[in-house]
Amino acid sequence: MAKNTIKKDSGFGVAQLILLISIAILVIFVAWPVLLILFNAFFVEGKFNSFDFYNVLTEPETFQALKNSFVIACMTTVGSVIVGTFFAWLVTRTDLPYKTFMKSLFLVPFMLPSFIGALAWKMLLSPHSGYINKMWMEMFNTTEPLFNIYSYAGIALVEVMYLFPFVFIQVCGALERMDPTLEESARISGAGLLTITRKITIPLVLPSIMSGALLIMLYSMAHFGTVAVLGIEQGIYNIPTLIYEKIHQSAGSFASIRTGTVLATVLIASAALIIWTQQKILSRGHYQIIGGKSFRPMELKLRGLRYPLLFFCLAYIGFTIVLPTVVIFLVGGVQTYGLSITDPANLSLDNYKYILFEYDVTRDAIFNSVTLGLAAAFITMFAGVMISYVIVKMKVRGKGILEFLGMLPFSVPGSVIALGVILAWSGAYGINIYNTVWIILVSYIARYMAFSLKANSAALEQVHDSLMEASRSCGASMWQSLKDIVIPLVKPGMISAFFLIFLPALRELTVSIMLYAPTTRTIGVAIYTLNEDGETVMSTALAGIALILIVLGQMLINHLTKKASE
Amino acid sequence: MAKKLSLVVMMLMVAATMLLAGCGGGEKKAEKKADAPKDGKKIVVYTSMKEVLIKGIVDGFKKANPGIEVDYQSAGAGKLMAKIAAERQSGKILADVIWTSEVPDFYKMKKEGILATYKSPVMKEVLNPFDDYDGSFAAARLGTLGIIINTDKIKEAPTQWSDLMKPEFKNGFAVANPALSGTAYMSIALLTKQFGPEYFVDLKSNGARVGKGSGQVIDDTASGELAACLGVDYITNAKIAKGAHLKVCYPPELLMVPSPVAIFKDTQQLDAAQKFVDYLLGAEAQQMVANQGTIPVREDVKIDPKFGLPSPKEALEKGIKVNYHDIIDSKEKIVKDFTELMQVKK
Numbered sequence: 059m060a061k062n063t064i065k066k067d068s069g070f071g072v073a074q075l076i077l078l079i080s081i082a083i084l085v086i087f088v089a090w091p092v093l094l095i096l097f098n099a100f101f102v103e104g105k106f107n108s109f110d111f112y113n114v115l116t117e118p119e120t121f122q123a124l125k126n127s128f129v130i131a132c133m134t135t136v137g138s139v140i141v142g143t144f145f146a147w148l149v150t151r152t153d154l155p156y157k158t159f160m161k162s163l164f165l166v167p168f169m170l171p172s173f174i175g176a177l178a179w180k181m182l183l184s185p186h187s188g189y190i191n192k193m194w195m196e197m198f199n200t201t202e203p204l205f206n207i208y209s210y211a212g213i214a215l216v217e218v219m220y221l222f223p224f225v226f227i228q229v230c231g232a233l234e235r236m237d238p239t240l241e242e243s244a245r246i247s248g249a250g251l252l253t254i255t256r257k258i259t260i261p262l263v264l265p266s267i268m269s270g271a272l273l274i275m276l277y278s279m280a281h282f283g284t285v286a287v288l289g290i291e292q293g294i295y296n297i298p299t300l301i302y303e304k305i306h307q308s309a310g311s312f313a314s315i316r317t318g319t320v321l322a323t324v325l326i327a328s329a330a331l332i333i334w335t336q337q338k339i340l341s342r343g344h345y346q347i348i349g350g351k352s353f354r355p356m357e358l359k360l361r362g363l364r365y366p367l368l369f370f371c372l373a374y375i376g377f378t379i380v381l382p383t384v385v386i387f388l389v390g391g392v393q394t395y396g397l398s399i400t401d402p403a404n405l406s407l408d409n410y411k412y413i414l415f416e417y418d419v420t421r422d423a424i425f426n427s428v429t430l431g432l433a434a435a436f437i438t439m440f441a442g443v444m445i446s447y448v449i450v451k452m453k454v455r456g457k458g459i460l461e462f463l464g465m466l467p468f469s470v471p472g473s474v475i476a477l478g479v480i481l482a483w484s485g486a487y488g489i490n491i492y493n494t495v496w497i498i499l500v501s502y503i504a505r506y507m508a509f510s511l512k513a514n515s516a517a518l519e520q521v522h523d524s525l526m527e528a529s530r531s532c533g534a535s536m537w538q539s540l541k542d543i544v545i546p547l548v549k550p551g552m553i554s555a556f557f558l559i560f561l562p563a564l565r566e567l568t569v570s571i572m573l574y575a576p577t578t579r580t581i582g583v584a585i586y587t588l589n590e591d592g593e594t595v596m597s598t599a600l601a602g603i604a605l606i607l608i609v610l611g612q613m614l615i616n617h618l619t620k621k622a623s624e
Numbered sequence: 625m626a627k628k629l630s631l632v633v634m635m636l637m638v639a640a641t642m643l644l645a646g647c648g649g650g651e652k653k654a655e656k657k658a659d660a661p662k663d664g665k666k667i668v669v670y671t672s673m674k675e676v677l678i679k680g681i682v683d684g685f686k687k688a689n690p691g692i693e694v695d696y697q698s699a700g701a702g703k704l705m706a707k708i709a710a711e712r713q714s715g716k717i718l719a720d721v722i723w724t725s726e727v728p729d730f731y732k733m734k735k736e737g738i739l740a741t742y743k744s745p746v747m748k749e750v751l752n753p754f755d756d757y758d759g760s761f762a763a764a765r766l767g768t769l770g771i772i773i774n775t776d777k778i779k780e781a782p783t784q785w786s787d788l789m790k791p792e793f794k795n796g797f798a799v800a801n802p803a804l805s806g807t808a809y810m811s812i813a814l815l816t817k818q819f820g821p822e823y824f825v826d827l828k829s830n831g832a833r834v835g836k837g838s839g840q841v842i843d844d845t846a847s848g849e850l851a852a853c854l855g856v857d858y859i860t861n862a863k864i865a866k867g868a869h870l871k872v873c874y875p876p877e878l879l880m881v882p883s884p885v886a887i888f889k890d891t892q893q894l895d896a897a898q899k900f901v902d903y904l905l906g907a908e909a910q911q912m913v914a915n916q917g918t919i920p921v922r923e924d925v926k927i928d929p930k931f932g933l934p935s936p937k938e939a940l941e942k943g944i945k946v947n948y949h950d951i952i953d954s955k956e957k958i959v960k961d962f963t964e965l966m967q968v969k970k
Binding site: 184185186187192290291293305306393394395396397404417484485490492493575576577587589590591592593594 | 674695696698699702703710711713715774796835836837838841842847848849850863867869967
């Protein structure tokens with residue numbers, strides 16, 4: 059009895075404290091910067107002014123960027139849905155040869171940073187000097203390029219190539235989990251394949267497709283790299299690239315910050331709308347129809363098409379992954395941009411040598427990216443466990459606030475976070491970490507909090523309270539049961555959160571490009587600025603080195619996670 | 625109870641992480657502060673000169689002045705000025721020395737009183753393109769811009785600025801974005817002064833466009849994406865040295881843009897910064913400037929004839945003259961008009 063009352067009293071205090079800390083973390087890292095953006099967008103000289111907001115929004119430049127973001131996002135989404143769904147169907151519902159291998163191949167694009175892909179495609183398909191276009195023009199003796207990558211279609215195509223796995227994964231999962239008896243009963247009742255597909259399969263998979271599509275839409279709208287590499291020179295700006303231009307060309311001037319905040323506000327609003335729609339779709343209950351159990355789905359016999367389709371898949375991978383990677387490594391070896399890459403006389407390892415051993419920025423950049431990635435992953439992992447614990451396990455008053463705040467990281471795109479931390483941490487409120495590596499760390503924490511929350515709450519949800527109670531009733535001490543029951547069970551979630559953050563942080567560009575200073579370049583920034591400076595071959599050489607790092611990192615992680623799960 | 629403890633543990637973990645991060649920060653900052661006065665000197669140079677030029681000079685300076693560390697940031701003049709503006713707002717300019725090619729910026733900074741005056745003893749040995757020299761800034765290079773052609777695409781080298789209206793340049797000529805590049809901005813101002821604003825209207829009607837930075841237009845010309853561009857001498861010469869199919873062509877009206885160097889008033893390392901300026905104006909650094917294929921400010925330095933450059937004195941005489949004061953205030957307008965004319969925002 060006595061114990062009980064003690065628990066109640068002290069538990070109350072600790073719970074409240076934990077809740078407060080969790081709220082504080084989310085407020086400081088995420089909510090406050092976002093609020094500052096909204097405040098700066100709507101308040102002029104301390105007064106509310108929505109008219110001015112409207113004015114900025116309708117400036118031709120701003121409006122065009124909004125439109126571009128929207129158009130590119132729509133094209134990318136549609137393209138990714140088609141590509142992702144088709145391949146997902148191929149590897150789950152047909153008798154395509156080497157299916158499991160093909161499935162893992164289709165996930166490789168996730169590893170390739172899209173701005174490096176964009177760089178490669180610039181070299182392959184820029185209208186007058188792209189290697190493919192040059193070959194085409196020589197072959198057919200024409201001055202018209204085959205395809206101009208510096209266009210909306212070009213940007214969208216490149217984004218599709220590297221983003222479609224979002225849809226692919228979701229749809230694969232849905233198709234695999236779908237109860238085949240539903241389709242079988244339709245077939246028994248006499249429905250043809252088309253009818254089954256139209257009336258059973260598609261409606262069942264649609265929520266997954268939609269949710270993947272919305273993810274891509276959100277990502278593409280706020281995506282910096284591809285548009286920056288392929289669009290800016292042709293005057294194609296989207297929201298993040300315009301914010302970047304504004305901040306970099308007239309930093310500090312009120313008008314540019316304002317335009318930035320207005321654009322960011324639009325991004326926040328669209329993100330909120332997208333997330334809301336996604337929740338709506340997901341809550342419509344498709345998970346009840348698609349059971350959690352694994353079935354062996356009916357497979358369509360491809361017959362004569364088996365090998366042609368396999369060839370098609372391989373060709374697609376070859377074209378979107380192998381070709382750009384090869385071009386990156388080849389151009390990285392050319393002495394100067396414009397020389398032929400097929401002539402071995404032009405190729406050497408000099409650029410790689412220079413980048414690795416003489417170019418001081420490289421060392422800085424690799425060091426910054428790795429330490430930032432580790433620090434962000436570490437901090438975010440622990441903060442994520444704590445916040446998820448409160449949300450999932452604790453019953454405490456005021457939790458609603460935390461639940462709401464916990465949603466926030468999911469809907470705040472990178473470029474918004476970057477602008478927010480500039481407003482929050484560059485001295486206006488007492489702390490000035492602008493131009494230091496800390497401001498990048500702060501923004502990484504905000505940017506990747508969502509990943510950690512997702513992984514950790516998923517892990518925590520699987521730990522039933524009864525496990526702890528059981529161990530306690532068997533006489534284990536609290537520390538013991540925590541150490542032996544909860545932590546081991548949550549560990550996979552924590553580990554996966556760690557890597558989910560570390561790897562993307564390693565190649566981050568959108569946030570760091572807005573925040574870097576002379577000595578705080580990250581790998582992504584170093585590649586991007588070299589390219590911007592017109593050192594194309596150097597930037598591709600560095601990109602090649604970065605690719606090797608990323609692949610090695612991924613392999614190490616696969617190895618480690620395999621070990622951990624064994 | 626169990627819950628309580630687990631909570632405490634987690635809280636502790638988070639607190640420890642945060643503390644660790646915080647401490648790390650404190651330590652590092654403290655280290656930096658302790659560093660600076662101890663081994664004496666570290667200066668930061670902001671420059672629009674590319675790696676090929678600045679690295680050699682910085683290395684040479686470090687060799688000549690052991691004990692002085694130099695960090696430099698190489699970026700377009702527009703970006704650097706934006707950076708400086710942001711740094712001023714947050715209270716402290718990180719750079720000690722600035723060396724770009726955007727002369728009006730220096731007059732502006734001088735007016736705003738953020739430059740230290742330093743009349744280097746080396747000044748009497750060098751050429752000075754500024755009539756109103758008062759020690760606020762001194763030219764450390766006389767940059768030139770020419771018509772850079774891709775020799776695979778343009779067979780007949782242009783000799784006049786008006787040659788750019790010829791059909792072989794149609795849709796294939798670009799000027800770097802003046803908002804990013806100081807030299808691009810200066811050359812637009814100079815060409816406008818010489819030929820009037822109609823010159824760019826004519827260029828536009830021949831399909832000329834705005835590129836990105838001063839380096840990128842040249843790389844695009846080397847790759848054949850562009851047939852030609854308005855480009856900076858040494859950046860092009862560095863690429864030619866590596867085998868790029870490029871050529872620099874100089875019409876008689878020479879685009880000569882001095883690149884001034886200045887020291888910021890707030891510098892904590894005045895002595896080291898002054899030493900850097902002395903070194904930069906000295907024969908050794910100026911020889912490096914000349915070796916990269918751009919014009920030094922010293923007559924006693926040899927320029928390789930393969931670059932086709934005039935001597936420093938000739939460059940001063942032949943260069944299009946402009947009153948820098950006149951173009952300070954019109955900068956934003958020039959940039960805006962030019963971008964609006966040339967860039968089709970989609």
